[in-house]
Amino acid sequence: MSAAQVVVATGVRADHALLTSVAEAEFERLGVPGTVAVVSGAAELRERLAAGTPTVVLPGPAAEVRALMAVDGPHAAATVWYDIEVTGPAAVASGAVHLYGRGVWGLVWAIRHAVLRLRHPATRIAYGPHPDQYGELRLPATGGPVPVAVLLHGGFWRSVWAADLMDALAADLVARGFAAWNLEYRRPDRYGWAATTADVAAGISALSKVDTSGDAALSGLDTGTAAPALDLDRVAVLGHSAGGQLALRVAADGGRVALAVSLAGVLDLAGGDGRAIGTGAVTAALGGPRYEVPEVYAASDPMARVPIGVPQLVVQGAADDLDLIDFNRRYVAAARAAGDDVRYVEEAGxxxxxxxPSAPLWHTTMAAVAEALGVAEKIT
Structure with missing residues (x-):
């Protein structure tokens, strides 16, 4: 990959020097040369898009610039449109991506997504009719059948955060010999809690319908080489933050899960409601406080569902939010007391x-996952 670029349209309400410093730091982290440019209108932006390199565009409010978001062309597959403010979803050309509402820090994730999706292409497979009902499948260049890692992103169940958060993990898992199924789902702030939980279950069930036989395009293997089959008896569901809760919920509901992995998960929803973590994220996601919708909490709260009956790995960074550390420690104690097989990892991070993938905590996590699934660990 020769270079990447961030293009900022005039009218974007952010300090350009700050955007540049954020972008340059991420370019360096990814090991890709990059530039940041400001354009005054649609004509200049068209020229930038024609370069065909990984591009993040901050379009701003101008109608003529935003009209380019839906224009098809060879540039689309390399373009991520990013609104730093909460705009809601916007229509973009086939192959392009729109992210929004993550503020200045969100530029980091937009750049990461623009680069990683070209470095490590995925096959997008729908499991339902809604645009957010899909998984991105990446397969290793190895013989099968291969174990499967289902990835559930976090973001306090809010729509501004999406499956791109797990791109780097997906690439790392493939290098370790796993099939990576990075699952998107409808978030409750737009579609309600029932839609979210139903989507996660449906997305995992859809793996049984994925036929990789004879399809080299799925794995990026040499032309004519069959992609590996999926070993559905070795499915690990890895959820980060809010996704950790979803991972344990789908395992408790009887999903085809051999190992449920919570990565800094929100594992005490009643406690999260009571302490208003994430500016009331739990209460908003579940549709009310625990005393108004107790049946929703009873079905969804990992603390209330023990014993889950599926082996679990609970991972927590020691420098994380103190409430999350508290939730995770107390959940592990409760699950073990109920008879669940739970391994707890708490390390620096x-x-x-x-x-x-560069953090020691992730390497510890994957060693535990490999051991639990009986997979020969590959060091990346």
């Missing part, structure tokens, strides 16, 4: 170290 913050909330995002658990999804950073």
């Amino acid at each position: 913050d909330h995002f170290a658990v999804i950073d």
Whole structure:
């Protein structure tokens, strides 16, 4: 990959020097040369898009610039459109991506997504009719059948956060010999809690219908080489933050899960409601406080569902939010007391170290996953 670029349209309400410093730091982290440019209108932006390199565009409010978001062309597959403010979903050309509402820090994730989806292409497979009902499948260049890692992103169940958060983990898992199924789902802030839980269950069930036989495109193998089959008896569901709760919920509901992995998960929903973590994220996601919708909490709260009856790995960074550390420690104690097979890992790292392939905590996690599934560990 020769280069990447961030293009900022005039009218974007952010300090350009700050955007540049954020972008340059991420370019360096990814090991890709990159530039940041400001354009005054649609004509300049068209020229930038024609370069065909991984591109993140901050379009701003101008109608002529935003109209380019839906324009098809060879540039689309390399383009991530990013609104730093909460705009809601926007229509983009086939192959392009729209992210929104993550503020200045969200530029980091937009750049990461633009680069990683070209470095490590995925096959997007729908498991339902809604645009958010899909999984991105990446397969290793190895013989099968291969174990499967289902990835459930976090973000306090809010729509501004999406499956791109797990791109780096998906690439790392494939290098370790896993099939990576990075699952998107409808978030409750737009579609309600029932839609979210139903989507996670449906997305995992859809794996049984994925036929990789004879399809080299699925794995990026040499032309004519069959992609490996999926070993559905060795499915690990790895959820980060809010996704940790979803991982344990789908395992408790009887999903085809051999190992449920919580990465800094929200594992005490009643406690999260009572302490208003994430500015009331739990209460908003579940549709009310625990005393108004107790049946929803009873079905969804990992603390209330023990014993889950599925082997679990609970991973927590020691420098994370103290309430999450408290929730995780108390959940593990409750699950073990109820008879569940739970391994607990708490090591140095913050909330995002658990999804950073370069972090020692992630390597500890994968050693435990490999051991639990009986997989020969590959060091990446």
